[in-house]
Amino acid sequence: MTCKQCEVDVHEYLRGTLSAAARAEVERHAAECSACGDLLRRCQELTCKDFVEFLNDYLDGDLDGQxxxxxxxxxxxCPDCRAYVASYRRTMELSVTALRGELAVPEEIPERLLQAIHDSRKQR
Ligand SMILES: [Zn+2]
Ligand SMILES: [Zn+2]
Structure with a gap:
């Protein structure tokens, strides 16, 4: 087993979706390879479920240094959690932008609406 393969399988391993044979492979590789052994230990220390659960605290800087x-x-x-954080941040940014837009330009909205109504009437 290569380290690359092991990295992929470690996540499946922790999710419990690997077959018994594949689990044994991961365990054997992690025992022999210090990099993957560390990876496995770190992943056991903090699972993806924990990560998502405490994501808010993490992003707010509420976690202690350790x-x-x-x-x-x-x-x-963990590529899964990287993707999760990226989409989470995007969602947050969008909602902040939307909120700001609503607060900052209240005058503009009715005008745009009127314009839209006007345009749609012209088309008919
Ligand atoms: Zn390895
Ligand atoms: Zn993760």
Whole structure:
């Protein structure tokens, strides 16, 4: 088993979706390979479920230094959580932008609406 394969399988391993044979492979590789052994230990320390559960605290900087670095590490280990954080941030940004838009330009909305109504009447 290669380290690349092991990295992929570790996540399946922790989810419990690997076959017994594949689990044994991961365990054997992790025992022989210190990099993958560390990876497995880190992933057991902080699972994806924990990560998502405490994501708010992590992004708000509410975690203590030790735990924050465990989260940083998980993020660099785990493509699933990286994708999750990216989409989470995008969603947050969108909702902040939408909120700002509503607060900042209240005058503009009726005008645009009127214009839209006007245009749609012209088309008929
Ligand atoms: Zn390895
Ligand atoms: Zn993860």
């Amino acid at each position: 735990r924050h670095s465990v989260f940083d590490q998980h993020l660099s280990d």
